[in-house]
Amino acid sequence: MNELVKLLKVHGSENKFFILDQTVLETLLSDTELKQVAINLCENTLGGADGLLVVDTSENCLGKMRVINADGSEAKMCGNGLRTVSRYLSEKYHLNEFKVETMESNLDVSKAEDFYQGVPAFSVEISPISFDKKDLPFAYKDLTEMIDQTVPEFLPDQTFTAIAVPNPHLISFVPEVSQLELGDLGQNLNAPNEYFPEGVNVSFCQILDTNKLFVQTYERGVGFTNACGTGMSATSLAFALLHPDRFDPTKDISVYNPGGMVKTQITLNDIKELSKIRLIGNATFTHEITLSEYNLHNNNFNEIEVSNTGEENDYQAFVKSIAEN
Numbered sequence: 001m002n003e004l005v006k007l008l009k010v011h012g013s014e015n016k017f018f019i020l021d022q023t024v025l026e027t028l029l030s031d032t033e034l035k036q037v038a039i040n041l042c043e044n045t046l047g048g049a050d051g052l053l054v055v056d057t058s059e060n061c062l063g064k065m066r067v068i069n070a071d072g073s074e075a076k077m078c079g080n081g082l083r084t085v086s087r088y089l090s091e092k093y094h095l096n097e098f099k100v101e102t103m104e105s106n107l108d109v110s111k112a113e114d115f116y117q118g119v120p121a122f123s124v125e126i127s128p129i130s131f132d133k134k135d136l137p138f139a140y141k142d143l144t145e146m147i148d149q150t151v152p153e154f155l156p157d158q159t160f161t162a163i164a165v166p167n168p169h170l171i172s173f174v175p176e177v178s179q180l181e182l183g184d185l186g187q188n189l190n191a192p193n194e195y196f197p198e199g200v201n202v203s204f205c206q207i208l209d210t211n212k213l214f215v216q217t218y219e220r221g222v223g224f225t226n227a228c229g230t231g232m233s234a235t236s237l238a239f240a241l242l243h244p245d246r247f248d249p250t251k252d253i254s255v256y257n258p259g260g261m262v263k264t265q266i267t268l269n270d271i272k273e274l275s276k277i278r279l280i281g282n283a284t285f286t287h288e289i290t291l292s293e294y295n296l297h298n299n300n301f302n303e304i305e306v307s308n309t310g311e312e313n314d315y316q317a318f319v320k321s322i323a324e325n
């Protein structure tokens, strides 16, 4: 227990996480310990974060990723997080293409071309896709799917689409994103409510041009984040389905967000659930944190050693470059 362990602080589009590799520990953290560590790290350590990504062993894949939100709840998937875990596993095992186990599926991931000098990028599969009310889950009138639906109880002048990938997303296309309305709706649908009993990630999307979107998300278990990978992926699918006049299937979609920009690739299928989504974006490691395994188990981050990787400077140069274009 006095062994030293390393955590990483990472981000995908400034959606920030800590990565904990459980496979190198003498004793695994229990689920209760993981929950407490996630809450403590995300609130108090190194400026906080949006979640804890736990790397475990996997029988059929190179590794397994679990996602613990900032409030300690566990999510089925995390798109931005998966890119950073993919980079971690890629560097650990010297492989550029492999599968990662997540709660509902084993996902294909691969190293992509750097997004910018010093900004490594990964491409990850986002799957499975469902529109079924049971998989969100949601309840609204007698709907089995919510697609481009007016829901005056949410907001009177907008329409809403609900997609699970497999974590739940509610998407609305708007002429301009109102943070106030997004925040109110996100809060209401993540407090006890009759529509989304397990909460939902809410994204508003502004279509900027052909294959060019701006997406902002209020995340379940977190609140506003700079970006939500599965949110941008589900929004890209909704965009391709609902706005075919602005969608060019032969090209990537550029999805801008408050933390930067990612690319998505949508391959539509006649059976919409069999469509394919890939999410491509940065996988940035900002800090390496060293502490004793004893302190980790005791949720004590007062005696940590932190080293800055310097990668954030390159990421900021990338953000500046996209703002200038």
Ligand SMILES: N[C@@H](CCC[C@H](N)C(=O)O)C(=O)O
Residues within 6 Å of the ligand: 015, 051, 067, 069, 074, 075, 076, 077, 078, 079, 080, 081, 167, 168, 201, 219, 220, 221, 222, 225, 227, 228, 229, 230, 231
């Ligand atoms: N930020 C993530 C999604 C994390 C989980 C989400 N808050 C949930 O509870 O479903 C992403 O990049 O996909």
